Amino acid sequence: MKKSINPYNQQEVFQFEELDKAEIVAKLNLAADTFVPWRKTGFDKRAALMLKAAAELKKNKEEYAKVITQEMGKPISQSLSEIEKCAWVCEYYAEHAESQLKDEVVRTDADYSYVSFEPIGVVLAVMPWNYPFWQVFRFAAPALMAGNIGILKHASNTMKSGELIQQVFQRAGFPSGCFQHLIIGSDEIAEIIKNDHIKAVTLTGSKPAGSSVASIAGKHIKKSVLELGGSNALVVFDDSDMDRAVDICVNARFQNTGQSCIAGKRLLLHTNIAEEFTNKFKSKVAELKSGDPMEKDTFIGVMAREDLAKELEEQVNKSITMGANLLLGGKRKGAYFEPTILNQVTKEMPVFKDETFGPAIGITTFDTEEEAVDLVNASAFGLGVSIFTKDMDKAKRLVPQFDDGAVFVNELVKSDPRLPFGGTKNSGYGRELSSHGIMEFVNRKTVYMK
Numbered sequence: 001m002k003k004s005i006n007p008y009n010q011q012e013v014f015q016f017e018e019l020d021k022a023e024i025v026a027k028l029n030l031a032a033d034t035f036v037p038w039r040k041t042g043f044d045k046r047a048a049l050m051l052k053a054a055a056e057l058k059k060n061k062e063e064y065a066k067v068i069t070q071e072m073g074k075p076i077s078q079s080l081s082e083i084e085k086c087a088w089v090c091e092y093y094a095e096h097a098e099s100q101l102k103d104e105v106v107r108t109d110a111d112y113s114y115v116s117f118e119p120i121g122v123v124l125a126v127m128p129w130n131y132p133f134w135q136v137f138r139f140a141a142p143a144l145m146a147g148n149i150g151i152l153k154h155a156s157n158t159m160k161s162g163e164l165i166q167q168v169f170q171r172a173g174f175p176s177g178c179f180q181h182l183i184i185g186s187d188e189i190a191e192i193i194k195n196d197h198i199k200a201v202t203l204t205g206s207k208p209a210g211s212s213v214a215s216i217a218g219k220h221i222k223k224s225v226l227e228l229g230g231s232n233a234l235v236v237f238d239d240s241d242m243d244r245a246v247d248i249c250v251n252a253r254f255q256n257t258g259q260s261c262i263a264g265k266r267l268l269l270h271t272n273i274a275e276e277f278t279n280k281f282k283s284k285v286a287e288l289k290s291g292d293p294m295e296k297d298t299f300i301g302v303m304a305r306e307d308l309a310k311e312l313e314e315q316v317n318k319s320i321t322m323g324a325n326l327l328l329g330g331k332r333k334g335a336y337f338e339p340t341i342l343n344q345v346t347k348e349m350p351v352f353k354d355e356t357f358g359p360a361i362g363i364t365t366f367d368t369e370e371e372a373v374d375l376v377n378a379s380a381f382g383l384g385v386s387i388f389t390k391d392m393d394k395a396k397r398l399v400p401q402f403d404d405g406a407v408f409v410n411e412l413v414k415s416d417p418r419l420p421f422g423g424t425k426n427s428g429y430g431r432e433l434s435s436h437g438i439m440e441f442v443n444r445k446t447v448y449m450k
Contacts (some may be wrong), residue, residue: 002159002183007073007302007335008293014071014128014160016183022424024188025195027180031122032151032197034177039119039147043098046145048265052172053141057083064128064133064164069293071158072129072304073335074256076294086137092417093438100435101442112449117442118221119147121199124192126153126213128205129304130357132161132260135204138415140165140179142438151198152180157304159183190216200224200441204261207426225430225440227261227422229355230383232375232404232413234264238272240388244410246280252386252412254288257301259308261427262384262413264358266345267363268375274365278343282328302335303358304434309337312358315350316340322349324362347378355381369394373401382424384413405431 004014019027032267057064065079074082104115111361127135132154149431154162162181165353169179186209193216195199200223201211210226217224234249236242252264269277293301303309313332319342320326329340337358344350345362352362366372376385384406389395395409405423406413415421420436431437 002156002185004071004157004160005305006070007304007306010334016159016163016423017187019183024182024184024192027182028122028151028192028195028197030177031106031151031180034175035119035121035149038149038175038178041147043101043145046095047097048148049174050090050094050141050145053168053174054087054094056168056171057087057090064161064380066294067160067164068132068158069301071160072132073293073302075298075301077296077298078256081084082131082134086133089134089137089141089417089433093141093145097142097436097438100438101146108448110448110450112447114447116445116447117146117439118445120441120443122149122151122197123228123441124151124153124189124198124201126189126201126203126205126209127155127162129158130256130261132158133165134415136162136165138417138421138432138437140169142433143176143177143441144169146438146442148441149177152179152181153184153186153189153192154181156185163382189213193217193222194220198222201382202339202430202432202440203227207334210428223441225422225432226428227430227432228426228428229357229381230261230263230423230427231265231353231355231379231381232262232384232386233266233268233379234412235268235372235376235385235387236270236273236277237372237391237394238270238391239390239408240273241390242273242277242280245388246277246284248386248388248412249281250284250288253361254300254359255339256287257303258361259304259357262415264386265361266352266375266379267361268372269363269365270368270372270381271365274363278327278341278363282341285328288339290339300339300359303337304333304335308324308357309335312337312356312360315354315356316342316360319345319349319351319362322346324349324351327363329360347375353379369398373398377401377403380426383427384408384423386411386413 061083068079202225292299329338341359343363420431422431
């Protein structure tokens with residue numbers, strides 16, 4: 001039995017019976033059977049259905065947003081924004097998939113040669129709880145538009161979200177086997193990956209989960225795409241627009257109660273502005289409203305589970321023991337963790353070297369550009385980095401020096417359907433979104449005619 005427990009009040013909100021092995025096999029068979037006609041469906045038909053999915057999300061966004069908030073505690077205003085973004089990615093691929101996947105003509109010795117981009121079949125998606133709709137839709141929209149079939153294994157605490165995502169596609173009119181959510185535990189994933197019907201797997205989650213899934217997929221010669229954790233740096237130079245940088249850094253760290261792989265988790269400040277910036281940053285964070293996630297003006301809700309809040313508490317306390325200075329917050333009550341700021345943070349401390357998945361941030365100072373780059377790259381993760389400066393020549397000079405999958409200048413790192421999304425090092429491999437993302441699960445077929 002799978003249960004969804006509201007982390008704000010600890011009340012059970014949903015429960016589900018797990019599928020047995022025969023039911024799992026039946027769903028995988030349906031997916032494989034659906035692929036045969038679906039791959040032959042024209043882009044115009046696929047696009048029309050995807051636009052209906054977008055319309056369904058917009059029409060019933062309050063219904064879907066409420067479930068997100070109930071299951072994992074995201075403030076309701078942010079849950080509504082998440083649903084709207086899902087509609088956007090559906091509309092984006094409805095408009096662009098056909099052109100992104102058009103044949104690429106290549107001049108060779110042949111009379112005619114080209115590369116075609118064809119669907120590969122059934123793709124398993126193993127998805128997390130922190131953005132329970134968005135993480136799924138950024139996989140599903142391009143996958144279905146490419147002619148593939150989606151199978152979802154959602155996080156155990158957001159199973160209702162998984163069921164509702166399947167409902168979105170059903171209401172939009174997609175064939176029933178195009179997208180299915182499996183109510184299963186993590187112990188079933190290995191057998192599903194081994195199933196001959198599954199051609200590839202994509203996972204968004206932790207490094208251990210990604211390593212496990214990738215190793216199973218690799219053993220069976222199946223492609224995997226991994227979007228894992230991050231420890232993004234926010235680098236503020238002394239020539240930045242300080243007030244704007246403060247506002248962006250607060251949002252980058254504390255939106256979704258800090259539970260985002262691309263959140264800014266390490267605040268790196270030039271020594272010339274460190275004191276002034278820290279004071280302004282602390283004041284802004286202290287003003288963030290904590291409370292009931294169902295209230296529209298709540299910005300900081302609760303963390304998704306109490307054990308996650310305890311883990312963050314341990315990281316913060318250990319860093320303090322190692323010499324960090326607590327400037328704000330630091331206390332936990334159940335699944336609620338106060339917005340927390342530490343300074344005098346060094347590279348050896350957990351809040352610097354580990355991923356802190358919650359509303360806490362550490363401040364480290366630097367004197368030179370070279371030192372800033374070294375601090376950014378001194379992480380096992382490589383998802384993204386934000387730098388703040390008015391000097392665009394300096395920004396362009398620094399961009400190639402960062403190891404990360406994305407560099408945002410004077411903006412927080414964010415996902416956008418028009419741009420590829422993904423990381424390096426322990427943040428995973430492969431890309432989602434844009435033309436790059438839709439290409440991950442296609443057969444690039446060389447055709448040579450003479």
